[in-house]
Amino acid sequence: MTLQLTVPNMACSACRETITKAIQAIDSTATVEADPKTKLVNINTQASERAVKQVITNAGYSVA
Secondary structure, X not given: OEEXXXXXXXXXXXXXXXXXXXXXXXXXXXXXXXXXXXXXXEEEOOOOHHHHHHHHHHOOOOOO
16 A cells, blocks of 8 residues: 655654654555655555554654
């Protein structure tokens, strides 16, 4: 499943790394492309959208 989420408070490369690691913690095969400039996160994962949003939130970021 491919997801495209907006993470408004993703501001830098450290944020990108944190979000990527959080998603890969629930799906180690997930591919994550996060762009702090556009605030978009493209995810290819087997995890549910709800689970992905939850781990991003748990990492300290909001999902629009």
